[in-house]
Amino acid sequence: MIAALTGTIFHKLPGSVIVDVRGVGYEVQVSGRTYDRLPSTGEETFLYIHTSVREDAITLYGFSEPEEKELFLLLNTVSGVGPKLALSILSGISAAELCEAISMKNLSRLVALSGVGKKTAQRLCMELGEKVGALAGGWDGGDLETAAPAAVEGHAMQDAASALVNLGYPQNMAWQALRSVQQHDPEAAAAMKVEELIREALQVLAR
Template structure:
């Protein structure tokens, strides 16, 4: 079983990458957070890998951080959560923030992801409450600048995403632009109100 890949990055997109290892190109499914951490094409790329074998396919899922892979494994062990849905969750939330949401039983935050209804969110809380404790601090120290997702107001991003979706923007677009806003505000405002996030997000979307 492939546990990691280290090779030249041939191609990348928000959902997949192709890594050349010894002349063989491996297609790997990734989250948008892992995508944000990739180098430029042609440079060396290292990913933690989880191989998922099915009757009709063998798929590789890649992660920039070991903790992200560990959370992926916890997610796909929950009934109703497949690999693609697990990647959707990982694209929209950091490991530390997800663990906080599970321990706080924050159903409102968990149900912001497509495919996650109230019952599935409740199942996640029940099945993962004791398993995520070791991962809860994994995002700490990743950056010297505090991120909004590390603050107690973890519902703010979810509320902003919901507002953009209600305005007609796709969820993936909403998460992407709000992460850009998050980076812009890092170090400026510790706990920005949801209105400020939405205002800045709409400004970025209008400029596209």
């Protein structure tokens, strides 16, 4: 089983990346957050890998942080949550905030994530409530990047992302555009209303 890859970025698109390891290209599925952390094409990267082996396919899922990989595997144990939805969830929320939302049974935060309905949110809380607490307790805080961004993402950013998805943009692209807006001027982005975030993100997507 492939557990990690170190190589150069050969090609990348929101949702997937091809990593060249000594002349062999590995296609890896990634979340929006991992995609945002990837270096430019031609530069070296390291990814934690989960290898999924099925009768009809072998799929690699890559993560920039071990915490994200652990949560991905945990999410896949929940009834009705497969790899695609797990990556979608991890694209819209940080590892620490997801653990907090599940532990606190914050259904409104969970259903705000693309693809998560009320029943799925309830299952996440019921099946993972104790597990995420134990999982987060073993982390050293390296991935807990929730402080400023999470507060914004939990409200206007999340609503703006959902609106962009409804307009037909892939979720990874929507979040990439919104984070670009946020990184350009964090203070201004934090004060923006949903409509303003959407407008700014659309300008980024049109470039």
